[in-house]
Amino acid sequence: xxxxxxxxxxxxxxxxxxxxxxxxxxxxxxxxxxxxxxxxxxxxxxxxxxxxxxxxxxxxxxxxxxxxxxxxxxxxxxxxxxxxxxxxxxxxxxxxxxxxxx
Amino acid sequence: xxxxxxxxxxxxxxxxxxxxxxxxxxxxxxxxxxxxxxxxxxxxxxxxxxxxxxxxxxxxxxxxxxxxxxxxxxxxxxxxxxxxxxxxxxxxxxxxxxxxxxxxxxxxxxxxxxxxxxxxxxxxxxxxxxxxxxxxxxxxxxxxxxxxxxxxxxxxxxxxxxxxxxxxxxxxxxxxxxxxxxxxxxxxxxxxxxxxxxxxxxxxxxxxxxxxxxxxxxxxxxxxxxxxxxxxxxxxxxxxxxxxxxxxxxxxxxxxxxxxxxxxxxxxxxxxxxxxxxxxxxxxxxxxxxxxxxxxxxxxxxxxxxxxxxxxxxxxxxxxxxxxxxxxxxxxxxxxxxxxxxxxxxxxxxxxxxxxxxxxxxxxxxxxxxxxxxxxxxxxxxxxxxxxxxxxxxxxxxxxxxxxxxxxxxxxxxxxxxxxxxxxxxxxxxxxxxxxxxxxxxxxxxxxxxxxxxxxxxxxxxxxxxx
Numbered sequence: 001x002x003x004x005x006x007x008x009x010x011x012x013x014x015x016x017x018x019x020x021x022x023x024x025x026x027x028x029x030x031x032x033x034x035x036x037x038x039x040x041x042x043x044x045x046x047x048x049x050x051x052x053x054x055x056x057x058x059x060x061x062x063x064x065x066x067x068x069x070x071x072x073x074x075x076x077x078x079x080x081x082x083x084x085x086x087x088x089x090x091x092x093x094x095x096x097x098x099x100x101x102x
Numbered sequence: 103x104x105x106x107x108x109x110x111x112x113x114x115x116x117x118x119x120x121x122x123x124x125x126x127x128x129x130x131x132x133x134x135x136x137x138x139x140x141x142x143x144x145x146x147x148x149x150x151x152x153x154x155x156x157x158x159x160x161x162x163x164x165x166x167x168x169x170x171x172x173x174x175x176x177x178x179x180x181x182x183x184x185x186x187x188x189x190x191x192x193x194x195x196x197x198x199x200x201x202x203x204x205x206x207x208x209x210x211x212x213x214x215x216x217x218x219x220x221x222x223x224x225x226x227x228x229x230x231x232x233x234x235x236x237x238x239x240x241x242x243x244x245x246x247x248x249x250x251x252x253x254x255x256x257x258x259x260x261x262x263x264x265x266x267x268x269x270x271x272x273x274x275x276x277x278x279x280x281x282x283x284x285x286x287x288x289x290x291x292x293x294x295x296x297x298x299x300x301x302x303x304x305x306x307x308x309x310x311x312x313x314x315x316x317x318x319x320x321x322x323x324x325x326x327x328x329x330x331x332x333x334x335x336x337x338x339x340x341x342x343x344x345x346x347x348x349x350x351x352x353x354x355x356x357x358x359x360x361x362x363x364x365x366x367x368x369x370x371x372x373x374x375x376x377x378x379x380x381x382x383x384x385x386x387x388x389x390x391x392x393x394x395x396x397x398x399x400x401x402x403x404x405x406x407x408x409x410x411x412x413x414x415x416x417x418x419x420x421x422x423x424x425x426x427x428x429x430x431x432x433x434x435x436x437x438x439x440x441x442x443x444x445x446x447x448x449x450x451x452x453x454x455x456x457x458x459x460x461x462x463x464x465x466x467x468x469x470x471x472x473x474x475x476x477x478x479x480x481x482x483x484x485x486x487x488x489x490x491x492x493x494x495x496x497x498x499x500x501x502x503x504x505x506x507x508x509x510x511x512x513x514x515x516x517x518x519x520x521x522x523x524x525x526x527x528x529x530x531x532x533x534x535x536x537x538x539x540x541x542x543x544x545x546x547x548x549x550x551x552x553x554x555x556x557x558x559x560x561x562x563x564x565x566x567x568x569x
Contacts, residue, residue: 003224003225003226004225004226007224011337011340014336014337014342014345017342017345017346017349018349021345021349021350021353022352022353023353024120024350024353025123025349025350025351025352025353025354025355025356025357026353026354026357028120028124028127028350029127029354029357029358031127032361033127034361034365034448034450034457034460035129035457035460035473036127036128036457037358037361037362037455038190038191038194038460038461039126039132039457039461040126040354040358040457041194041321041325041355041358041455042190042194043122043123043135043136043139044123044325044329044350044351044354044358045194045197045198045201045325045328045351046136046139046140046143046197047122047123047139047143047329047350047351048198048201048325048328048329048331048332048347048348048351048352049201049204049332050115050143050146050343050347051201051205051328051344051348052147052204053146053147053150053335053339053341053343053344054205054208054332054335054336054338054339054341055170055207055208056147056150056151056154056161056167057150057156057161057339057341058207058211058212059161059163059166059167059170060151060154060160060161060162060163060164060167061156061161061162062211064163068214069214069215070163070166072207072210072211072214073163073166073207073211074169075170075207076170076204076207076211077166077167077170077171077174078173078174078177079174079200080174080200080204081170081173081174081178082174082177082178082181082197082200083178083197083198083200083204084174084178085174085175085178085179085182086178086181086182086193086196086197086200087178087197088136088139088140088143089178089179089182089183090182090185090193090194090197092133092140093182093183093187094187094190094461095132095133095136096133097187097461097464097465
């Protein structure tokens with residue numbers, strides 16, 4: 001229990017970020033027209049690709065003789081990049097089509 | 103100094119995600135919003151590579167990092183560029199799965215560190231590692247199933263008592279994790295890998311029985327799962343940009359999921375637990391002696407459409423599969439030249455994802471103003487002469503209004519049967535994606551026009567031109 005309370009105090013900024021982000025997410029999506037649901041889902045999908053940063057940190061910290069960590073980290077970097085790059089490119093392709101109509 | 107610059111990079115990243123999401127929710131600014139979020143992501147990624155340090159140590163293994171980034175970028179760009187607009191939903195599901203797998207792998211590596219170092223890790227750190235592992239693995243396995251389902255590689259599958267099996271697996275996952283986190287036993291690291299395996303199995307079983315029509319909801323839900331998994335990484339590394347991005351997507355994805363469920367008028371629990379496959383058998387048998395269907399030829403369709411005052415086209419996934427959106431737009435133009443008033447009625451969940459039809463028709467240059475949402479369209483049907491249904495099925499099924507035993511009962515549908523004549527284009531009499539019979543096809547006002555949507559539309563356009 002003590003540890004949990006300590007952890008809350010140490011990480012209070014992060015907890016504030018979490019709470020405010022939850023409301024922000026609800027607020028931002030709340031009034032979206034259904035036309036944009038698919039691109040929005042795809043865009044959000046690209047944004048959670050931010051997990052790639054964790055993969056980069058894992059990779060960069062791995063000792064150069066710890067092959068298991070290196071290989072898993074390497075895989076994580078590839079998968080994360082796929083998520084980010086693929087996500088943004090797919091979203092852009094969808095939205096490109098909306099732009100043309102006058 | 104460098105660490106301060108990194109802080110600013112992360113700040114920029116977080117702000118661009120928020121602005122990007124905000125702009126993505128307006129049609130005029132959507133594309134720019136996506137690019138802004140992408141730019142912020144690039145800043146955050148390169149900031150991490152060059153500026154990140156832990157206990158004064160910078161990152162190493164640059165060759166590996168850049169090789170991974172390069173492979174991912176090339177493969178991701180190619181896959182995203184090559185995919186057809188119709189296959190977009192499964193692409194999103196696939197990328198989502200990659201993100202989930204990435205989050206799970208991070209947990210695996212971090213756990214390996216803790217397990218080898220022998221230093222006792224804090225309970226909370228372990229909790230975060232387990233949470234990232236479980237959510238990431240469920241999201242990965244679930245997304246892969248959703249992907250395979252959408253492109254037809256696997257069918258719905260459920261067995262008796264599956265929900266109970268699922269609950270038991272989930273209980274095992276939670277109990278095993280809780281045991282490990284709170285007692286931190288030495289030498290029992292295999293519990294972690296057992297939890298990983300169980301999470302993958304759970305993800306598999308979780309999505310397998312869910313019926314086709316509910317797939318958009320599932321993808322959106324898994325999308326928000328991956329967001330939360332990414333946020334776990336944010337806690338693990340005290341990384342604000344991962345936290346903001348992850349939680350934003352987690353909450354936005356949840357709201358989007360709820361909006362989709364609302365569009366189908368079904369509570370989320372119903373989507374997840376009540377799979378279509380189970381109750382469908384009782385529903386379909388009652389339709390077997392429904393009466394005869396009436397077929398209509400292309401010539402006749404061309405004539406009735408040419409002389410109609412008002413035509414409404416109802417596109418569905420069949421149109422997408424046939425890649426017929428361009429011909430469909432041509433049909434609309436030909437009819438408009440003849441003075442027919444043409445519009446499109448878009449059900450919120452037509453296609454495989456909400457808004458899927460809008461994207462497809464926008465690709466074919468269809469005027470935005472001609473797309474009517476369900477409520478508008480339903481007011482128009484009574485004064486409409488011909489409704490042309492192109493590969494849509496469940497979204498025009500009157501059973502949703504009249505038959506309480508139907509699995510889609512309560513879902514708002516397009517009231518096409520109010521129009522004077524309904525022409526349904528389908529490839530065959532097979533039931534729709536949700537596997538439910540449609541009484542509309544047996545309605546005396548309805549005529550069936552069998553064939554591939556693209557093929558039929560091309561002939562129809564030629565025929566109308568010659569009328």
